[in-house]
Amino acid sequence: MIRVTDLKKIYRMGLVEVAALKGVSFNIEKGEFVGIMGPSGSGKSTLLHQLGLLDTPSSGRIFIDDIEVTRLDDEARTRFRLMHLGYVFQDYALVSELNVKENVAIPAITQGRILSECYVAATEMLEKVGLGNRLDHLVYELSGGEQQRVSIARALVNKPAIVFADEPCANLDTENSRTILELFRSVNRDLGQTIVMVSHELWHQEYFDRIIFIQDGLLEKERI
Numbered sequence: 277m278i279r280v281t282d283l284k285k286i287y288r289m290g291l292v293e294v295a296a297l298k299g300v301s302f303n304i305e306k307g308e309f310v311g312i313m314g315p316s317g318s319g320k321s322t323l324l325h326q327l328g329l330l331d332t333p334s335s336g337r338i339f340i341d342d343i344e345v346t347r348l349d350d351e352a353r354t355r356f357r358l359m360h361l362g363y364v365f366q367d368y369a370l371v372s373e374l375n376v377k378e379n380v381a382i383p384a385i386t387q388g389r390i391l392s393e394c395y396v397a398a399t400e401m402l403e404k405v406g407l408g409n410r411l412d413h414l415v416y417e418l419s420g421g422e423q424q425r426v427s428i429a430r431a432l433v434n435k436p437a438i439v440f441a442d443e444p445c446a447n448l449d450t451e452n453s454r455t456i457l458e459l460f461r462s463v464n465r466d467l468g469q470t471i472v473m474v475s476h477e478l479w480h481q482e483y484f485d486r487i488i489f490i491q492d493g494l495l496e497k498e499r500i
């Protein structure tokens with residue numbers, strides 16, 4: 277489903293260059309729950325941003341379902357993201373002025389679906405993540421763990437083929453982290469979504485089907 281060949285990313289700030297990815301190649305199969313792990317500064321978030329089409333690599337190729345996404349122009353990339361990809365970030369990135377149901381409906385509304393349908397889809401996803409009783413709450417009325425579940429519901433509302441999660445448990449305690457990881461696991465099993473998640477917490481690896489280890493911008497090893 278995802279095929280990456282010789283991916284490189286060099287950040288340039290004036291005369292200073294940082295080679296964050298130095299040529300990585302791997303595949304991710306449809307329906308896998310993959311963890312990207314490695315030390316701080318190793319290139320995990322950079323890799324996730326390239327895979328999730330949130331940034332453009334310096335060189336190399338990424339194919340998603342045989343489409344070479346690294347060749348898409350800006351408009352096509354935006355459309356591809358909206359139609360096929362979902363995102364979960366460590367700071368939840370929710371809109372504080374909107375209630376929970378409205379937040380989750382945003383990607384569906386952006387797709388141009390009928391408003392009432394968007395709210396039905398949002399409600400369904402909030403029930404799936406165990407927040408069917410919080411639809412009209414404002415974001416600040418929820419705990420951190422609940423806010424992250426809202427952001428997962430938002431990532432899933434368009435039923436994307438792939439969900440990218442960048443350290444989604446970074447701001448949560450162990451109990452809430454387990455809830456989030458179990459939620460990803462059940463979504464992966466029940467809805468068949470491919471999930472790619474960055475984490476530096478070793479204990480998270482028990483939840484992943486496979487781990488891609490990255491060290492100093494290079495693939496360290498892959499293991500089942």
Ligand SMILES: Nc1ncnc2c1ncn2[C@@H]1O[C@H](COP(=O)(O)OP(=O)(O)OP(=O)(O)O)[C@@H](O)[C@H]1O
Pocket residue numbers: 287288289294295296314315316317318319320321322323476
């Ligand atoms: N926008 C940027 N501009 C310049 N350098 C960057 C940028 N983003 C990341 N880097 C550098 O690229 C390298 C890889 O960073 P990245 O954030 O991908 O690592 P990471 O493994 O996700 O780290 P962490 O676990 O600490 O979040 C680091 O040396 C970092 O300083």
